[in-house]
Amino acid sequence: MHALNVDYMLSLTPILLSYLPLTLGMASLGMVLALVLASLLAVIRVSRVVILDPLARLFISFFRGTPLLVQLFLFYYGLPQFLSFLVSINGVTATIMGLTLHFSAYMAESIRAAIVGIDRSQSEAALSIGMTHAQMMRRIILPQATRVATPTLMNYFIDMIKATSLAFTLGVTELMGATQKEAASSFLYFEAFLVAAIIYWIVVELLSQLQKWLEKRLNRAYQR
């Protein structure tokens, strides 16, 4: 037991902060890609597209049914043995890929639920003015479903930021990996991981504020 080494924590903070862009970068790119994939999966599920629907179901079932860490190891260590062109896959790419696939499965389900929850009169009105099914989805249903799904999707984004810490198991020096290295050389594990925890915490808090602002903005059209 020793006294908390505050000086060390203060000197460590800027070092760890310099890894934050990589952490946020992986999460943001993963989020954007996951959103695109999830919307696609959700529309396939809702519209019951032939052949693709059962495949989407299988995809969602697998990526929700297995741990993210297992998926990351599968992509990074496993797949290259199988598909030779992946030999050069680096940890960052594998992480983004894993986050995208894993979270898209969850997000697809919440987007699907949001789509199904949109009042039928909205789709009937869209069809009545002569829109195709795709136009209706893109211009009428998805924008409204996005509003409904946004709080949940923001929660997944927060989850995803924290999940980037798993990248250190693939040898990526992001916030978590950097903390691990610093702690190993200073032996001040408690201080080091406390700084890391606080950095994650503050980032997530800031995002929660953004979430509140976003929800307010999205609800603007619905104020009486």
Add this chain to the structure above:
Amino acid sequence: MIALEGITKRFADHTVLDGIDLSLERGEIIVVIGPSGTGKSTLLRCVNFLETPDAGRIQVGDLQVDATHASRDDILALRRRTAFVFQNYALFAHKTALDNIAERMIVVDRLSKSDAHDRAREILERIGLADKADAYPASLSGGQQQRIGIGRAMAAGAEVMLFDEPTSALDPEWVDEVLTLMKQLAAEQQTMIVVSHEMQFAREVADRVVFMEGGHIVEQAPPETLFTNPQDERTRSFLRKVLAGNGPAAP
């Protein structure tokens, strides 16, 4: 010209529409009346395939569609030649009044956004809601929403406008403004089929009133004839009920 031939619709083992024939000339205004649950709305929804008829033919202008083998393109073409006004307005909840009206012109008619907005503004002017261009549906009264709903239908420049009980969901105070707008359209010779319980409107505006019951057209005639001298006992019985204590037309 609009023609419906042998329109049939079944839900499970219940026949809602039993071979309906109905035709109207350009500029003609038909009001369909009858007890609830007799298929009036279903008939209207069959015209643009919001419900798929089990049998029958639909003709709008030079477009002919056979219900039993209607292609996706047929259905789209039919919807683009018709316009629909919903009982519950069904405005796009995430779009402003202006965008609700402009949407079809942008997506279906491929107008530029600025042209579509210009035309939408003209329509807002005509329906007396120019000051509500940027308002979202949730902030508007029922009457205003339905006028926007009619404005959206006007944007189609459709060969026929279909009104599905356009005033039934409205508080009484908003009914008049909607009916006034519909009369304005009628005066402009807009072809329309109106399903409505507004007998006074039917009497004033309709060229022909169609009485439906049990999935059949029982009787159709110009309003002065149908309201004063109905031929069928079912029509008489219905009119007695709805017109009870409601002016001189009760037979």
